[in-house]
Amino acid sequence: MQPHAAPGAAGPGRGVAAPAAGRRRRWRPGGDRVTVVRRSAGDRRAQLVEIGLELLPTTPVQDLTIDEVARRAGISRSLLFHYFATKAEYYAAVMDAAAALLRDHVVPRPGTAPAGQLPGMLDRFVTWVETYRDSYLAFVRGAHAGDPGVAEVYEQTREQLVAVALAAVPLPDGPRQRQLVRAWFAFTEDLVLQWTREPTLPRAELLELLVEVLGGLRARAAGPPAGRG
Amino acid sequence: MQPHAAPGAAGPGRGVAAPAAGRRRRWRPGGDRVTVVRRSAGDRRAQLVEIGLELLPTTPVQDLTIDEVARRAGISRSLLFHYFATKAEYYAAVMDAAAALLRDHVVPRPGTAPAGQLPGMLDRFVTWVETYRDSYLAFVRGAHAGDPGVAEVYEQTREQLVAVALAAVPLPDGPRQRQLVRAWFAFTEDLVLQWTREPTLPRAELLELLVEVLGGLRARAAGPPAGRG
Structure with missing residues (x-):
């Protein structure tokens, strides 16, 4: 050195x-x-x-x-x-820091009443994307583009939000439940990114809709273990 | 030349x-x-x-x-x-051809009864991802990575599937409706990609769930025009 x-x-x-x-x-x-x-x-x-x-x-x-x-x-x-x-190591450090800020902002504070955790988290997530839209989009794109460092940080962040959502429904934390809640997060992320560019429904309705769609998955997500059918 | x-x-x-x-x-x-x-x-x-x-x-x-x-x-x-x-022109031509094959496979044949259009399309979409998982993932990743040629072909393909879904619900074709159905497609794509790697629920249930989630959006999607609240 x-x-x-x-x-x-x-x-x-x-x-x-x-x-x-x-x-x-x-x-x-x-x-x-x-x-x-x-x-x-x-x-x-x-x-x-x-x-x-x-x-x-x-x-x-x-x-x-x-x-x-x-x-x-x-x-x-x-x-x-x-x-x-390396350049990749620097990029990974920047993404890591951005994701830590996002998690710190979005994940409920310890002690938040269970009923308030999901609406609060979604409200703060929407605010985050409203404020840092391009940055968030870059994060998502970097992860999808397959940069291993970014993809890992993205997945860690998503899994933390998924865990909050699982606890809020509530659902047990199993492979099927994670899959469905991850897909719900893909729905949420896609809709919020579209909505921040073109708000086609009132903000309060957007938040209600996100909670509703997650609730709608409860019956299927709580179903019997995989391999039954 | x-x-x-x-x-x-x-x-x-x-x-x-x-x-x-x-x-x-x-x-x-x-x-x-x-x-x-x-x-x-x-x-x-x-x-x-x-x-x-x-x-x-x-x-x-x-x-x-x-x-x-x-x-x-x-x-x-x-x-x-x-x-x-250029290399980019060649890549775009390959993606274009792959997307044309996908659309040709997935979009309902003219004359299909309305009630059968959505279940048939979803069934064929799942089959496509089951068969060409890595290829489809590459398509999604290329689009998200921001390659302009790939992103455009991806969006054309998605909009065609979204149009079939809108007609199947049925919903009018407006900005709010498109947004919600695009987000549903993000849900569908994410879940099917996860499920083809790890099938945590029976295939028939997966297909029912995708139809249910789309149906659940009907009330919000058919709401008043944007800007009310």
Whole structure:
């Protein structure tokens, strides 16, 4: 590994406000200890991820250029690759951070009454897509395009929302139930993405409809185990 | 443009059985007339598309290599680019052909009684995905990945299935109705793709469920025009 270059040495050195400056980590992902740094490796990674998040609403992840990210960070392209071994690793870190923000926003707080969990989650999900439509679309597209890092993060996020929905119906957590609730999530995602572009029904009706469709699956989802027919 | 090379000149020249040998077109897409050819340009294009279709079940469209397709056709890479100006144009032609096969298989024959149209279409759609799962997944992924040619063909295909579903419910063909039925198709596609990998409910129940979920949307879909609330 190369030694730690001074931040800004290769770039214009513009004021780099660290979004995660509070977290002072003294290690690098590679495992080497760094004792004297102007900006810790953890902070620098967080800053680079933050830049990716800022670009995400207008730039699908696969179109983020390392040159642009490095330029905004005021570092050289090669220094960026010091923190992220590959472009794919950087993209995965950005997607991971975006998905964590989404989950944090959408998943019910511990202690929320069961009856309020699903409507609250759907309301916040719609708000999220309303606010970050392009970014969310990029996330979905990245996952579908088969980028392994993005697909994994997408599936983790979806499975967390599916688990909330299963508990809300309520349904036991089995393979058939997961399948049906995942398909319901595909319905929800598709409809909300369409609706945020063209709201063809009132928002309150959209939310009621999403709850209704999930409820409608209850009889089939609670049916006998697979292999009966 | 380069002159027409003799077929097989640059390859092993294996027997190239033309799937569309009956169609003797005397023009090339570029518009130039070709009067003397061993294999007409239209036939050669059809043959190259057919090779792509054969590879599609095991190779997502974005992973088809021009070298492999040219090798199988017994022609040079540069001759392939004589028939398709770019890789993207070739991929789009393969997707287009796959989608035409799908539509031809799935959409009800003229004269089918209205009551039988939706169950028949869903049954054939499930059969299609059962038979060509990887190929269909590649189609969906290509469309979601944002390849403009693939996305357009995918949307054309989906809109045709949506139109059949709208007529079957029945529902008028308006923006709200299309939105809801498109979202139902997202549900259907997601569930069938999951189910073909892991059949967690009997096939007949799967088909009934798909019809039920569409029927359940009727009340909301037939509601007042958008903008009421």
